[in-house]
Amino acid sequence: MDQQIYLDYNASTPIAPEVVQSMKPLLENYYGNPSAMHWAGKPVKEELHKARAQVAKLISSAPEEVIFTSxxxxxxxxxxxxxxxxxxxxxxxxxxxxxxxxAIINPCRFLEQLGAKVTYVNVDQYGKVSAEDIEKAITDETILITIMHSNNEVGTLQPIKEIGEIANKYDIAFHTDASQSIGKVPVNVEDLNVDMLTIAGHKVYAPKGIGALYIKKGIGLEPLIHGAGHEFGLRAGTENTLLAAGLGAACELSQKLLKTNNIQELTNYFLSRLNDAFSDQVVLNGHPTDRLPNTLNINFINKVGQDILDQMPELAASTGSACHSGNVELSPVLKEMNVPEHIGMGAIRFSLGMNTTKDEIDKVIARLKEIV
Structure with a gap:
């Protein structure tokens, strides 16, 4: 290929121009502490309020239910x-x-050291959990259910609304990590029946180092960082208003992209081209329909995904499998989906974004034909 092509938007996204513009005033003019009551602090506090409202609007929550994090x-x-x-x-x-x-599994492992009991529910061949299995796992001691909204590797969407109804039924707090879903599919905290929801800025055209946690009114949490009363007493430390403004602008952009972007059409085109070019040599990982509109996790049967990518240095894509001294170890996700090794070792995740073009896809297909 004669150009660099980026198809790894699930790993990280470029900062959108609108986001850069939103942060400029805080780089050039506004330098006060947002907690200060004088002229230097007030405009910074206003920017923080604006950003919080922008994030809240995207997920249909109240602004005071949004906590900025790193x-x-x-x-x-x-x-x-x-x-x-x-x-x-x-x-x-x-x-x-x-x-x-x-970022969910390892905190659970840590809490197990402190006395927590954790049930890790199985998934089916598409990487989807069963709401029925979640309900069966509930005990009198259950205080939290946490299930990701969509899987970062294969894109499968989970039955969050159904699980939320179960959690409500048993009066159990319910959290979902929506880092990969925000900006790609509509996310409404009321419709999903969630008590907490995670957002990661660098997955949605904002800078790295900024995120947010939606916390429904009435949900009590102990802060991880103690100090002054920043972020409604849940995260001490002077707010990073610069990056918060970037996340707010990115959430506003996401609302527009959800209405105007043709990412699903482009992904369908890519999959169609792959099937036409390689027929029974390729297999899709993840659910065929209940999947993020930008994500294709493709197995090149009897090939090694990393070997293919190594021959395409101009392409930015990823493979969840690890290669060690000629041996391929499937990603934990594909293992739990019971993908056979000779199929799963050829897995490559292509994730599209707002800058992806049809011409880029055609060039990737042409190069894959030469290699595979």
Missing amino acids: GGSESNNLALKGLYYRNQAKGNHIITSKIDHP
Whole structure:
């Protein structure tokens, strides 16, 4: 290929021009502390309020239910550890899935060291959990259910609304990591029946190092960072208004993209071209329809995904499998989906974004034909 092509939007996104513009005043003019009551602090506080309202509008929450964090991992840790620390008297049982992100699995492992009991629910061949299995796992000690909204590797969307109804039925707090879903599919916290929801800025055209956690009114969490009363007393430290403004602008942009972007059409075109070019040599991982509109996790049968990518240095894409001294170890997600090794070792995740073009896809297909 004669150009660099980026198809790894699930890993990280470029900062959108609109986002850059939103941050400029805080780089050039506004430098006060947002907690200060004088002329230097007030405009910064206004920018913080604006950003919080922009994030809240995207997910249909109240602004005061949005807490700014450093990213998806911190949001997940605050949700899980904060709820566990505050509610140990009620119980010590947590339910999650075996394919949730490490930013969920590893906090769960940590809490197990502190006495928590965690049930890791299986998924089917598409990477989808069963709401029925979630309900079966509930005990009298269950205080939290946390299931990712969509899987970062294969894109499968989980039955969050149904699980939320179950959580409400048993009066159990329900958290979802929506880092990969925000900006790609509509996310409404009321429709989804969630008590907490994680947002990661760099997945949605905002800078790295900024995220948010939606916390429904009435949900009690113990802060991870103690200090002054910033972020409604849940995250001490002077707010990073610069990056918060960027996230707010990105959330506003996301609302427009959800209405105008043709990402699903482009992804369908890509999949059609792959099937035409390679026929029974390729297999799609993840659910055929209940999947993020930008994500294709494709197995090149009897090939090694990383070997293919190594021959395409101009292409930015990813493979979840690890290669060690000629041996291929499938990603934990594909393992839990029971993908056979000779198929799964050829997995490559292509994730499209707002800058992806049809011409780029055609060039990738042409190059893949030469290699595969």
